[in-house]
Amino acid sequence: MVFEGSSVAISHTGKVRSNNQDSGYAGSNLFVVADGMGGHAGGDVASSIAVHRLKNLDHPYASTAEAEQALQEAISSTAGVLIDTVARRPELAGMGTTVSALIMVDDYAVIAHIGDSRIYLYRDDALTQITTDHTFVQRLVDSGRITPEEARYHPRRSVLMRVLGDMDPDPEVDTFIMPTQPGDRWLLCSDGLSGVVDDAHTSKVLGHHYPPGRTADLLLKQALDGGAPDNVTVVIVDVGGSHPMFSGTATIVGSASNPQGVDVPAARPGRTSWLHTARQAANEPTHFEPAAEFLEELIEEDRRRARRRRIWWVVGLITILAALSAAALGAYAWTQTRYFVGADADTVVIYRGIQQDIGPISLSSVYEDTGIVLNDLPFYQRLAVTSTISARSLSDAEQIVDTLRTTLEGER
Structure with a gap:
């Protein structure tokens, strides 16, 4: 305007x-x-x-x-x-x-x-x-x-x-x-x-x-x-x-x-x-x-203020980095409460975490190798496990594995 x-x-x-x-x-x-x-x-x-x-x-x-x-x-x-x-x-x-x-x-x-x-x-x-x-x-x-x-x-x-x-x-x-x-x-x-x-x-x-x-x-x-x-x-x-x-x-x-x-x-x-x-x-x-006695005091005051400004900049930067780090840690901690069922080489495995990675950082790890041989499963279940099956909790993941075992025993 x-x-x-x-x-x-x-x-x-x-x-x-x-x-x-x-x-x-x-x-x-x-x-x-x-x-x-x-x-x-x-x-x-x-x-x-x-x-x-x-x-x-x-x-x-x-x-x-x-x-x-x-x-x-x-x-x-x-x-x-x-x-x-x-x-x-x-x-x-x-x-x-x-x-x-x-x-x-x-x-x-x-x-x-x-x-x-x-x-x-x-x-x-x-x-x-x-x-x-x-x-x-x-x-x-x-x-x-x-x-x-x-x-x-x-x-x-x-x-x-x-x-x-x-x-x-x-x-x-x-x-x-x-x-x-x-x-x-x-x-x-x-x-x-x-x-x-x-x-x-x-x-x-x-x-x-x-x-x-x-x-x-x-x-x-x-x-x-x-x-x-x-x-x-x-x-x-x-x-x-x-x-x-x-x-x-x-x-x-x-x-x-x-x-x-x-x-x-x-x-x-x-x-x-x-x-x-x-x-x-x-x-x-x-x-x-x-006057020297006043000037020296004021010079030191200005220097203190400049130091305080630099300190606050550093403190602010550290605070921001700490907040970002806390947020990242919190997000990672949340991912470790999640589970899914997938394949590791030739067996069915329960994983802790989520299926995504951030660059070279993996957000999942092996929680339990079930010992179920992947090739023993029917084709449709083998395909589902290879694609990973999400679970709402550890007990849910264990229930999925029990279902796979039951199906496998029935096949036999």
């Missing part, structure tokens, strides 16, 4: 940065913001690669589950592309990007998120942050060490704990599905907006209910009036409502709109740490390292 609504994507370098490392996309069903990091060119390349990989998902989906899986697989495969790119261009080592993406499927929004770009929902005159920042300070907020207000001005708010980069081939991406409705207004933005313009002012601008283009321009103006020390990217999506149905070609903004693609000037050599602390946040003129 085609998404009904209107949308816009804009991106600005800001007042401090010399280049734009953000990328944005607004299409028919897909909307993306990616905020790159990693030196002079690395951020450009990373966010551009992410958007150009994800834009292939801009088409209708049969279900939300299909869209969610497509987002997860596309973002995971992008990590592999970033790793391959650094292998060819070592000077780009340490590059990475945030990704906040949304696919509209009927009356639902399918969301994927990693990093500190954000997705907001404006509904019934209330603004709600939908995604959770994967940052050092957000961990401090979650643990109760600082308040959300303190987090806005924390000197280490630029430190990302999770990011789509060149060092993790299996990134941990948040994905979830939310119902949406006519009148909803979705906002995707880089921290060049959210780090300068607080939620109250953002909500006020969205509440004017201007068309997406004018609304995005007003939000950008507020970021520029606030100094705009970082790149600013805004994507707005209106669901139904008073604005016309979105039509036309997709809009690509920021570094992804560069016609040169990823063929950009070489980045400065050097690798940032796995926490990607080389990235400056919106209001941060210089780079700050996190």
Whole structure:
């Protein structure tokens, strides 16, 4: 089903940065913001690669589950592309990007998120942050060490704990599905907006209910009036409502709109740490390292989480194999409660099991050689035994053998 609504994507370098490392996309069903990091060119390349990989998902989906899986697989495969790119261009080592993406499927929004770009929902005159920042300070907020207000001005708010980069081939991406409705207004933005313009002012601008283009321009103006020390990217999506149905070609903004693609000037050599602390946040003129005692704890926590994920994968695989093995053993045990009468070379034999085999595995074995010579039986009984005679139980099989003996004695 085609998404009904209107949308816009804009991106600005800001007042401090010399280049734009953000990328944005607004299409028919897909909307993306990616905020790159990693030196002079690395951020450009990373966010551009992410958007150009994800834009292939801009088409209708049969279900939300299909869209969610497509987002997860596309973002995971992008990590592999970033790793391959650094292998060819070592000077780009340490590059990475945030990704906040949304696919509209009927009356639902399918969301994927990693990093500190954000997705907001404006509904019934209330603004709600939908995604959770994967940052050092957000961990401090979650643990109760600082308040959300303190987090806005924390000197280490630029430190990302999770990011789509060149060092993790299996990134941990948040994905979830939310119902949406006519009148909803979705906002995707880089921290060049959210780090300068607080939620109250953002909500006020969205509440004017201007068309997406004018609304995005007003939000950008507020970021520029606030100094705009970082790149600013805004994507707005209106669901139904008073604005016309979105039509036309997709809009690509920021570094992804560069016609040169990823063929950009070489980045400065050097690798940032796995926490990607080389990235400056919106209001941060210089780079700050996190306090050692907190950072060591958080590093170990992330390592424990990665180990837990691997352990759960192994446990899950073992559980599945154990269940399959139990099912196979149960099925085999059941076959050993069955009996039939057949021939073994030149005598009549009672077999335990069933007459089928699984490849080289036989599901039957000799239970009792009756000693009845096959050739002594009348032709019709010899033919029946050779073809095997099924029995409901062991006693039933023994009764069949008794009948054969009786017939044989009568013949004599």
